[in-house]
Amino acid sequence: xxxxxxxxxxxxxxxxxxxxxxxxxxxxxxxxxxxxxxxxxxxxxxxxxxxxxxxxxxxxxxxxxxxxxxxxxxxxxxxxxxxxxxxxxxxxxxxxxxxxxxxxxxxxxxxxxxxxxxxxxxxxxxxxxxxxxxxxxxxxxxxxxxxxxxxxxxxxxxxxxxxxxxxxxxxxxxxxxxxxxxxxxxxxxxxxxxxxxxxxxxxxxxxxxxxxxxxxxxxxxxxxxxxxxxxxxxxxxxxxxxxxxxxxxxxxxxxxxxxxxxxxxxxxxxxxxxxxxxxxxxxxxxxxxxxxxxxxxxxxxxxxxxxxxxxxxxxxxxxxxxxxxxxxx
Amino acid sequence: xxxxxxxxxxxxxxxxxxxxxxxxxxxxxxxxxxxxxxxxxxxxxxxxxxxxxxxxxxxxxxxxxxxxxxxxxxxxxxxxxxxxxxxxxxxxxxxxxxxxxxxxxxxxxxxxxxxxxxxxxxxxxxxxxxxxxxxxxxxxxxxxxxxxxxxxxxxxxxxxxxxxxxxxxxxxxxxxxxxxxxxxxxxxxxxxxxxxxxxxxxxxxxxxxxxxxxxxxxxxxxxxxxxxxxxxxxxxxxxxxxxxxxxxxxxxxxxxxxxxxxxxxxxxxxxxxxxxxxxxxxxxxxxxxxxxxxxxxxxxxxxxxxxxxxxxxxxxxxxxxxxxxxxxxxxxxxxxxxxxxxxxxxxxxxxxxxxxxxxxxxxxxxxxxxxxxx
Numbered sequence: 197x198x199x200x201x202x203x204x205x206x207x208x209x210x211x212x213x214x215x216x217x218x219x220x221x222x223x224x225x226x227x228x229x230x231x232x233x234x235x236x237x238x239x240x241x242x243x244x245x246x247x248x249x250x251x252x253x254x255x256x257x258x259x260x261x262x263x264x265x266x267x268x269x270x271x272x273x274x275x276x277x278x279x280x281x282x283x284x285x286x287x288x289x290x291x292x293x294x295x296x297x298x299x300x301x302x303x304x305x306x307x308x309x310x311x312x313x314x315x316x317x318x319x320x321x322x323x324x325x326x327x328x329x330x331x332x333x334x335x336x337x338x339x340x341x342x343x344x345x346x347x348x349x350x351x352x353x354x355x356x357x358x359x360x361x362x363x364x365x366x367x368x369x370x371x372x373x374x375x376x377x378x379x380x381x382x383x384x385x386x387x388x389x390x391x392x393x394x395x396x397x398x399x400x401x402x403x404x405x406x407x408x409x410x411x412x413x414x415x416x417x418x419x420x421x422x423x424x425x426x427x428x429x430x431x432x433x434x435x436x437x438x439x440x441x442x443x444x445x446x447x448x449x450x451x452x453x454x455x456x457x458x459x460x461x462x463x464x465x466x467x468x469x470x471x472x473x474x475x476x477x478x479x480x481x482x483x484x485x486x487x488x489x490x491x492x493x494x495x496x497x498x499x500x501x502x503x504x505x506x507x508x509x510x511x512x513x514x515x516x517x518x519x520x521x522x523x524x525x
Numbered sequence: 526x527x528x529x530x531x532x533x534x535x536x537x538x539x540x541x542x543x544x545x546x547x548x549x550x551x552x553x554x555x556x557x558x559x560x561x562x563x564x565x566x567x568x569x570x571x572x573x574x575x576x577x578x579x580x581x582x583x584x585x586x587x588x589x590x591x592x593x594x595x596x597x598x599x600x601x602x603x604x605x606x607x608x609x610x611x612x613x614x615x616x617x618x619x620x621x622x623x624x625x626x627x628x629x630x631x632x633x634x635x636x637x638x639x640x641x642x643x644x645x646x647x648x649x650x651x652x653x654x655x656x657x658x659x660x661x662x663x664x665x666x667x668x669x670x671x672x673x674x675x676x677x678x679x680x681x682x683x684x685x686x687x688x689x690x691x692x693x694x695x696x697x698x699x700x701x702x703x704x705x706x707x708x709x710x711x712x713x714x715x716x717x718x719x720x721x722x723x724x725x726x727x728x729x730x731x732x733x734x735x736x737x738x739x740x741x742x743x744x745x746x747x748x749x750x751x752x753x754x755x756x757x758x759x760x761x762x763x764x765x766x767x768x769x770x771x772x773x774x775x776x777x778x779x780x781x782x783x784x785x786x787x788x789x790x791x792x793x794x795x796x797x798x799x800x801x802x803x804x805x806x807x808x809x810x811x812x813x814x815x816x817x818x819x820x821x822x823x824x825x826x827x828x829x830x831x832x833x834x835x836x837x838x839x840x841x842x843x844x845x846x847x848x849x850x851x852x853x854x855x856x857x858x859x860x861x862x863x864x865x866x867x868x869x870x871x872x873x874x875x876x877x878x879x880x881x882x883x884x885x886x887x888x889x890x891x892x893x894x895x896x897x898x899x
Contacts (some may be wrong), residue, residue, distance in 0.1 A: 235673065284869075285861040288611065288673065289812060293861065296805065297854025303847035304563075442674045478571065486689035493681040497675070504670040506896045 214462025216416035220440035223412025230405035235291025238437025239298020244269035244414025246302035269414020344504040385513030476494035547758030577837020593828035598807035601779030614676025616804025617683035622781025625653030654781015662773025695789035736818035
């Protein structure tokens with residue numbers, strides 16, 4: 197295999213690994229833009245992963261599995277929304293409680309299916325490559341032929357969900373920054389009292405964005421259990437939900453920047469694995485099978501430190517984390 | 526009809542406690558409903574939980590053994606929480622304490638007396654936990670880096686690093702290829718009193734010490750002022766950075782000590798599962814007790830009953846042990862919501878009367894006086 201193809205394949209697997217992070221980051225950005233800091237992303241992704249996997253396994257229907265993944269996390273974020281918006285509970289502790297609840301919920305639900313795998317029918321979808329072009333006609337052409345091969349290997353041989361997730365990120369960007377409802381979301385996140393005074397229905401708007409944001413997180417969980425892994429494991433999300441919460445700060449609540457940010461982390465999840473395959477590097481302790489597991493978490497810490505060390509660190513929604521009491525106005 | 530919230534001036538402690546206890550009972554009732562939906566008999570399940578944790582002297586000993594580290598970690602976290610430093614890194618600090626403790630135990634000569642070995646292992650664990658907590662403390666103090674995420678990521682780093690130690694760096698050559706770290710020498714095993722390792726005595730002493738520290742010491746006072754408002758603390762001449770760094774050191778030291786207790790009292794060998802999620806459960810132990818050290822004895826026992834009972838329940842009734850996490854989550858949800866009823870009065874009124882009754886509105890405004898500056 198030549199170097200060009202290796203880079204193309206590396207990029208392809210980085211994209212595949214980045215998708216659950218991207219869905220979670222876009223979802224949490226929507227939630228946080230409306231002013232709610234949901235620390236329960238880990239729990240929501242667990243719930244989406246479990247309901248998605250169980251339904252995929254029981255019904256063999258990918259559509260139902262997607263819906264179940266979104267509904268499972270939707271239920272979790274509904275609890276969060278009810279508590280933080282209507283019951284005015286503290287957002288940070290509620291998010292932690294949601295993580296504990298969601299993890300327990302998911303591990304209990306998935307327990308009976310540990311060790312099973314998804315059926316052929318499901319895998320036909322998850323491993324399908326709907327946009328793979330037929331390059332036999334140009335394969336003999338010098339320069340152009342290999343170039344197209346590389347582009348195809350890196351970008352065009354993914355399953356449908358990959359393109360769907362990018363579409364969701366672009367749509368979320370357009371919605372937040374180029375539509376009137378998006379403007380309402382952002383102004384609610386900045387100053388709910390002013391938004392309320394200008395006629396925006398703060399409570400229902402926040403409910404909607406917390407729940408829809410949570411559903412995207414659930415979709416990310418579904419992607420991990422059904423598409424990337426294809427079996428059920430206890431604690432299958434393994435901290436990715438928390439990485440998402442950190443990434444949202446890193447990408448500054450901006451769904452388009454989320455694509456670049458999550459791609460960086462996707463690359464990181466596999467870079468060690470690729471390095472191991474190079475004999476000269478594979479024997480080094482820092483590329484040991486166990487050492488490379490540390491990279492995403494260490495990278496998250498480095499990103500956090502850098503983000504906060506810069507001046508003007510906080511550019512998030514001004515009311516993020518604060519409960520809104522209409523009576524306090 | 527319209528439902529509004531009005532701030533209460535203050536609530537008597539017994540009433541607040543009653544509301545919280547009521548919330549916990551409602552949460553347990555909800556859990557019963559979930560167990561019913563899963564196709565099990567909730568009464569049988571709860572009975573199995575109680576029997577497994579409190580039904581025999583063996584069960585009670587195990588429950589207390591589970592409660593001890595929860596209590597010690599909870600005490601450690603409460604120091605950080607008192608200054609609004611959200612240390613969610615208990616799990617990692619515990620593991621790091623156990624790693625340093627293991628290292629110390631293996632450096633000692635075989636002939637060493639337990640009276641010397643145990644304090645040395647303890648000191649190493651305290652240093653390990655404090656080290657792991659002060660890193661995010663430092664960055665929080667100097668660049669306001671989000672400590673919730675930082676401490677959380679350090680959990681994963683410590684746990685994955687232990688896997689690395691177990692499978693490669695510290696792999697026991699005498700284990701015939703099985704990836705494990707060599708067990709501790711006998712000199713580093715905690716002695717028992719009444720059938721429970723003496724960590725329970727340490728824990729009770731620490732309850733008194735932490736309570737006195739936060740209530741009556743100068744540093745404890747400064748920690749609480751920083752927790753109220755960093756700006757106030759600054760104007761009062763308190764060195765906020767110094768307080769945050771010292772506070773995280775103390776917090777991590779206590780959690781690291783819990784790691785030593787689990788290492789030398791329960792597992793006797795280091796593995797990545799040594800924390801067993803205690804670092805997270807202890808967040809609830811501390812929070813549910815409203816950071817009151819003596820109350821944490823009760824909350825740590827409550828969660829220990831659930832953890833210990835759920836294992837017995839899985840064996841005897843076949844309900845997965847992870848159900849206890851659902852119950853824990855529900856208890857937290859309920860306790861969080863109960864705050865609303867402690868801090869606010871829920872006023873239901875008919876629309877027509879709301880428009881004209883002036884004294885009702887003025888009462889709300891009067892109740893709002895303190896929040897009016899916002």
